[in-house]
Structures are given as structure tokens and as C-alpha cells.
Amino acid sequence: MDVLLKVLKQLRLPPELQPLKKELKKLLKEKRSVKVCSTEDEELIAKIKAETIKLNKNNVTRTQAYYDYYQEYPEIHWSFLAHMVSRNAGWNMTDLRGEFLSRILNGEEQKAFFAFLERGNWLIFQDVYPQLLLYREWKRTRKNRFHLLADFHVSTFMEVVWNHYLQSKDVEVLTYGLIINEQNYIQNRVMNDSVFQKKVVDTLEFKLQDYLAFNHILFPYMQDGNVSLKGDTVHQFQHVEARIRFGKKLYQILFSSEKNQVKHWAAANQHTGSRKDYWSHLFNDIQDKVPGSAYTAKLQGCHLKNASSRLYSPQLLAVWDTFDHEPAQEEEWCKDWRILYLLKEEEAAGKGKIEADYCQSLEGLELAALAKKVISTFT
Template sequence: MSGAELTRRIQEQTGKLNKDNISRTNAYKSYFDRHPEIKWSLLASFVSRNAGWSMTDLKGRLFQLGLTDVQQNWLFIMYERANWLIFSDAYPQLLLYQWSKLLGRPLFHLLPAFGVSSFMKTEWERFWHEHDQKRLMYALIINEQNTIQTPIIQNPLFKKNVFRTIPFQVCEWLHFNTVIFPTVEGVFYGVSVKRFSSLKERIKLGKQLSQLLFRPELFPAFFHFTSCVPHTGSRFDMERWAGVNTRSSPFLRTCYPVITHSLDGSKCDWFRGGSREGMFRDEKLPKTIELTEWYFQKRRQLQAVFSLEHWLKKR
């Protein structure tokens, strides 16, 4: 098979699996099951689950009190666009590694055909020879957050309609921007991001989450959850294990259409060269990682704030 034919096949497969949050989440998990040495793929599946829960929250009882229809739509588009961009960049890398394994030779010279940063080309070549699983996971975390920095975080429309809005700032103030790793025992673990718009803070969060996910005493419980609980996009997927009996958000595919995206010719290489080594430092986990009670307390706080805002608006 020629390089052009392989590129076309990978682009085709990526497009099919990049349909929506459900397909992306499942694709990342399925890939990890086939290639467990690529740890980032399981981390990406968990983060994608959380993104789905955040999307359907917008249509649930809690957020509908505090958000206008326009605000809901902008937040959804921001989550959807960011996750679509990450998948469109990362999944061809994963598939190219899969083909490299199958054929027994590295094919990373083809990465530029997918618009992948020169940063990742070097890191994949290094991984092929050194098999440093943690370094590759960190490299993919660094890459994904740089990938969305310009088109999402620095996009003037998202700044105006998402990051500078009162509901988004309230969520940051209450530390509600938290990635949760649930278990079927009803215990939730997780880490919060303090300033979502900060590239440095998001990379720090990704590294902390990777440490939490693969912590030897916790990993089996997290893996069991993601293997036996189908992802519907509804936060009820996780909350029901903690004794919640009432669904607070709908199934994702019942409330959102499939969105057609394009790169608009705007993708460029974010890496400008220079030393890499400082990028790969570990980050310490927060002292508190078991968040079950904290999580429900934050939900109650957010409900109180949005209920007050709703009451004031009606008056």
C-alpha cells in the first residue's frame, strides 16, 4: 500500500469515528484495549466522557436555570469543537502507530500529511525506539492542549461568548471544572483545573489526571467502570452508582445533532523548536483526590447560585 493510500484510509477512518462525543469516547477506549502501551488513549476516553457529561448538563435541569439558550449553544459548540479538533489531530497518530506495528516499521514520516506538529513526529520516533510510555503520554497531553490553544482558547468569539461570561466564571469560581473518574462502588476521584484558559494549567491538569488514572491501587476500579458502563453522555451514567435515582441530564444523542466541522485551512504547527525537557516534568497530585462528597456539595452550590440568578431575572 502506498503512503497516499494509507493516508486516505486513515483520514477516512478518523472521520467516521469523529462523528460525535459518543463515537470519540468509544474509539479512544477501543484503541487502548488493542494497544495498552498507548496510555493517553484511555486518558482521552475518560476526559471525553467528562466532556459528554458537560455537554448534556447544558440541557439538564441544573444548568437550564442559569443559562440562556444562546449561552447553552456557545458552550456546547466550544466543547464539541475542542474535542473534535483534538480527535482529528490525535487519532491519525494512533492509527499510524497501529499500522507501524502491523508492518513492523515506523511510518511517522507520514505524520505531516495529517497536519500533525513536528513536536509529535520527533516524540513518536523516539517512542518507537525507547518505548517510554509515560513520556509519550505526556507528549500527547502537551500536543492536544497546544492544538486547541489558538482555535479555541484564543478565539475572540469563544472569549466573548464563553470564557468571559458569568456562568462560565461562576463554574471556575466554584471549581466546577473538574474531571471525574468514577467507580461502580459510587466513589468519585478527580482533579480540578483552576484557570481553563491557561495552557500551562491545562497541561498540568492532564499530567495530574494521568497519574491519578494509572495509580496502581485505583486503576482497576477505573478500568472496570469504563469497561462495563456504556457511555450515553448523560451524567446519570456515573451518578446512579452513588445512589442518585433521578436523571438530571438527557442522553447526548437525544438532545444534540451531529455537527459538521471543517479545519478551515487554519491548522498550523504550534511547535517553534527549542528545548523540550522542561515540558516533561511530573506534576504533584492534589492532597485530596477522593471527591464524592465534594462533588455533590458543588452541585448543590451551583444549583443555589443558578436558582438565585433565575429568581432575580424573573423579578
């Protein structure tokens, strides 16, 4: 982020964001504290904490919570983006116990990768959902209580962004603000965590993300009676700047011309964590073959060869138990007001073409699984 800030210092802040600069500079200089003014505030904080804990049980519950919130408040675009990205996180989690990665990674590696994905998913939800519930309270009462974000240890940056949104209704600035916040929030807590660094980030498998298909974000949608895919691929996932720019591109892709088709697909298909949710012709959440049996090549692009059984993609709750999380580290990530420049830094979204790359990654995973079988035969 230091390199990014050096670049941002050379830019000019748009006039409409000048009030955010003034407020953020002021708040960063102050010693921030919780400003609970009434019993009503205390009751609201307790209610929000309880609801957040209840819905943050696992990837399935939090993914549904994002969707339900968007249905209630469609002006909060980020919630639908979070719903679709969280679906992808669930698919990646179940891939670890699915057809290919269960053959490529050993049991301990699978658990380490799951803990990495689950921790990031959990952390983002426990940070952002109180923000969403405070917006719900504002809609109900028209009383701004975003000063209470301090009690949830949410960054000062987001207090400023939410206050701006209440005045401007600039949904793009709010969405970009939430993207910037979430990626900075998990940087030290996940990406730079010493345990995850050793067991995940520094491993060969993580460095070969492109090959393992962990970095594709897919948005299924109906087209001509079939489910098609759009989305994008992130590179250099360990760098916060890359993830922020990627998040912006995903937002632009998702809220493009096919937005309604993606929304219709999401409404018709409940999230289970199985890739059968979108491509039942290729994936099945029940193993068609005896577990541990020899694997033979099945794929030709994103289609099965004649008489081949479907790829195993289990439902998440069938293969992963509820994960017990340590409390989130209390730390203010925002140290420099110049991060505000990222609120208006545009990223070219591209056309969101992903299907061919995704199919190629599946074939690569199949080859890796077959190679693993051959290597194990001679060791």
C-alpha cells in the first residue's frame, strides 16, 4: 500500500470528495472512542452484534444474508456483489474436497486452504454487516448512528464514506469504499498473518493460483435457456492494490447489461457451495464413483466425454464443519487520507469473458490430478 500511496499523492482529489478529505483528516487526528449516548444506542449495538454473529455461522449463512439484505435495500449494490463473490468463496471451499483438489492436495493442505478462505470470508462479514444494519436503522429512523461504528472496530474510513453516502446517494463511491475497506481489513489479518503465510500464501499451490482455478470469479446468468458465465480473473492476489482494482472491475461487470439475468439466476438458485448450483450437466453433489478409486480423464472443454460420470462438487455443509474463529484483531488500517483517491480511480471493466479461461483451468486441474496419480504410482 505504501507504493500505491506514493502514486496517489500525485493525483488531484475531485471537488465532490473534498468534504471527505476534511472529515477523514480530522477523525484520523482524534483519539477515536465509542460515543454511546443512550440506552437506546446500547440496545442497538447489542442487537446488531447478536444478529451479525447469528448470520456469520458459515459461508452458506453469510452468503444468504448478503442476498436477503440486497433484496431489502437494492440501492446498496455492494451487498449483491458480496453475495456473488461469497458464492465463489463457497465453491472454492468445496473444490478442496471435490473431484480434483482432493487428489492434488493432502488432507492438511486442504484444511489450511479452507481455514484461509473461511477466515477472510468471516472477517469481512463481521466487519461489514454491522455497517449494513446501521444503514437499515437510518432508513427506519432517519437518525444517523454511524458514529457507533467505533464500537464494532470498523475503520474511520467507512464512517466518513457512509456519512458521505447519506448526503450524496453516490452508490459508486459507497461501493468502492466498501471494496477498499474490506481488502485493507483482511490484509494484515489474513494475507500477512504468519500462520497463513507459512501454510498457504508462500506455498507452491498458492503461487500457482491461475493453474488451480482459485482466482476466477464467476457470475452465472441465463442466456437462451442455458447458464452462461461472465466474470474475471485476479492476478497477484496477495497484493491489496490488485484485489481492490479487481473488486472494482467485478462491480462494473456485475452491474452491466446482464445484471438482471444474474439477479434472476441468483433468485432461482439457492447457494449450497456445490458447483452443481450453476452447471448441473458437469457437476454433481453426490459422488458417482467409489471414493478413492482411480481417476480417468473425463473432460473435453467444459463438457464430459461420452459415458463419463459428472465431476464431484459437494455441498459445503456436507464436507466442512463449522469453523471456530478467534476474535478479530482490533486495528485501524486507515492511516492516510490519500486513500480517498481510490474512490474515483476508474478501472476498465472489460467484457467479463471468463468461460473459456475457466474451462481451460478445469482441464488443467484434471491434468494435475492425473499427473498426481502417475507420480504416486511410482513413489
